[in-house]
Amino acid sequence: MALPIPQINDENRAFWTGGAVGELRFERCQACGYYLHPPSPRCPKCWSDGIAAEAVSGRGTVYTYTINRQQWMPGLEVPFVLAVVELAEQPGLQLIARVVDCEAPTIGMAVDVAFEARGEAFIPYFRPAS
Numbered sequence: 001m002a003l004p005i006p007q008i009n010d011e012n013r014a015f016w017t018g019g020a021v022g023e024l025r026f027e028r029c030q031a032c033g034y035y036l037h038p039p040s041p042r043c044p045k046c047w048s049d050g051i052a053a054e055a056v057s058g059r060g061t062v063y064t065y066t067i068n069r070q071q072w073m074p075g076l077e078v079p080f081v082l083a084v085v086e087l088a089e090q091p092g093l094q095l096i097a098r099v100v101d102c103e104a105p106t107i108g109m110a111v112d113v114a115f116e117a118r119g120e121a122f123i124p125y126f127r128p129a130s
């Protein structure tokens, strides 16, 4: 069985397809500059509805992680590291993703984004920063 492919719609297209051009994209308030994740139609800081997707640097640090050893579905290779990565652009801008090329990360470890193509989607994951 193949791993699941995210269903792409107008709300999440920028996020799931940004990897095609090497961009990790989040929605950002155009009035105050606050990044929103998960997406929201209105900025929680200034209540503006002027929201647009923008690319971030793809650099971040490991906020916390776990090592998954359970094969939850056929085709899932274990073990793997699943981390909460905080992006460099904004405190609290966090993404849950795999960390590869690393048996056990450390909290605060610098990581860079990469993407796995799966159907039309590009799944973000992270590797130790070079």
Ligand SMILES: [Zn+2]
Pocket (backbone or CB within 6 Å): 029, 030, 031, 032, 033, 034, 043, 044, 045, 046, 047, 048
């Ligand atoms: Zn705002």
